[in-house]
Amino acid sequence: MTQKTRPTTPSLTIAEAVDSLMRDGMPLRFTAYDGSAVGPPDSPVALELTSPRGLAYLLTAPGDLGMARAYVTGDLLLHGVHPGDPYDALVFLQNSLRFRTPTASEGLTVLRSLGLGSLRPPPPPPQETLPRWRRAVEGLRHSRGRDAEAIHHHYDVSNRFYELVLGPSMTYTCAVFPHADATLEEAQAEKYDLVCRKLDLKPGQRLLDVGCGWGGMVRHAAREYGVHALGVTLSRQQAEWGKEAIDREGLGDRAEVRHLDYRDVLESDFDAVSSIGLTEHIGVRNYPAYFRHLRDRLRPEGRLLNHCITRPHNRRQAIGAFLDRYVFPDGELTGSGRIITEAQDAGLEVMHEENLRRHYALTLTGWCRNLVDHWDEAVAEVGEGTARVWGLYMAGSRLAFERNEIQLHQVLAGRTTASGADGFPLRPTW
Structure with a gap:
């Protein structure tokens, strides 16, 4: 057969x-x-x-x-x-x-x-952090310990690496380009100045900057507007760099950067609070407590400027797997409408909002250009794998901003008095 x-x-x-x-x-x-x-x-x-x-x-x-x-x-x-x-x-x-x-x-x-x-899955690259479900052993999402670890993962890469990518401003947030041909440094200075103008800062006033990074806003406000500025950051490396920068510029009598969770700031009666690039890290469910805490730091008629990446819709949405594992662990984004709602529900009067989406695409273009120009030194500083992560994430983010998949909103609000006084003029002055 x-x-x-x-x-x-x-x-x-x-x-x-x-x-x-x-x-x-x-x-x-x-x-x-x-x-x-x-x-x-x-x-x-x-x-x-x-x-x-x-x-x-x-x-x-x-x-x-x-x-x-x-x-x-x-x-x-x-x-x-x-x-x-x-x-x-x-x-x-x-x-x-x-x-x-x-x-x-x-x-x-x-x-x-x-x-x-x-x-058979190979071990992931060393730049990758644990998935969300395994990070739970470090604590609940957006607990103090887990937030500190997430910030450490992204911001404590290397101050020298950030200097190479960000440029002299050491500013890791969306710039504001006064015109299409402005340099990245000019645009970052314009961003800080726009925030100061929206907050209507005056000499002798007190400013709190939460999530202050390397202290760019603190130093600009102290130097250009004569305010007494306090910045707080969860990154120890950022705080150390910011303190040194304050000393170099001779601003120690008016500016301070602390290694501190914003929730541990107990001082109050600030004339203004700025939050530039922090909201993305705190979690949408924590917005009510976040805005209440910032409101309580303000004096009556004080102002808050909240600057953060947003979605073009108002649904709560976690970031994608690549960004969550390599760039912003536990990051969450939602729309400007949700941010405004939560600020209002916390007792703040929202006075103005502005979408700077296209400005962030230009900012990321500048950061990528810096990384290309300093590639060899960046690789020597952090390794080629980490440098590749940054090139990929920044170029991908630029594309997402250009295609309106993500946005950048500034929301300006104030703490009104019991009689309804808000301290704002009839029309904007900035």
Whole structure:
């Protein structure tokens, strides 16, 4: 009796397997470590998969997390762009890559061709923090201890690295460009000055700046407006740098930076409070307590300026896996409407709001340019993997701001008196 043989399933190369998942074919050049290639050889952007580990990253963490892991480790290379600013590649990929869902038999063919061993997850890159569910052992989300660890993960990378990326202003928040040709430094100075003007700062007044970073707002307000400014930050490295900068500028009699959680600021009767880039870290559920705390720090007729990244909608939404694991652990964003609502419910009178979305895209363009210009020194300072994380995240964020996937809002509010006095003129003066 003759034994029947089963038909063999055709084996695919890596390039053929990837191409089979494309809806309209591979729009760019893709090469793999098995020698296979697919896509137009003259495409402006090319992808190179350099190792089995990179393939395992892609298969075991589909989406942006797997690609980020392979890219950060150098197992997935982008040709045609600088790693300090892969913006052009991200635009091309977002506009051109169109995946399709394979049938069960097609999926099985792909997996058999690539090898079941590729489904064993490799250890993640050292730049990656734990997933949200595992971070729970460090405490509840946005507890003091867990917030301190999240801030440490992102902001205590290296002060020298931040100097290379941010430039002399050492300002890691959206700038305000007075005109399209303004330099990044001019735009950062304009941002601080706009905040000061909105707060109507006067010599001798007291300012509290929560989440003060390296003390840029504190120093600008003290130097240019003669106020007594206190800044607080959860980053020890930021606080140390800020104190040294205050001493260098001879502002010690009017400016101070403390390594302190904003919730531990007990002083009150401030004339103004600024919060520039802090709200993204505190959690949407904590907005009521956050705004109540800041309101209680103000004197009657005092002003609050809240500056933060927002969504174009008002639903509570956690950030994506790549940003959560590599950049802003526990970060959450929502819309300006939710922020205004919570500020009002905390007893603040909202007087003005402004969307600076396009300004943040320009800011990120400047930061990426700085990273490219100082790439070798940045890599020597923090390692190529971390430098790749920053180039990828900043270029991706620029694209998101340009496409209105995220926004940047300044909300100006005040603490009115019992009789309704708010201290504002009839029309804005800034």
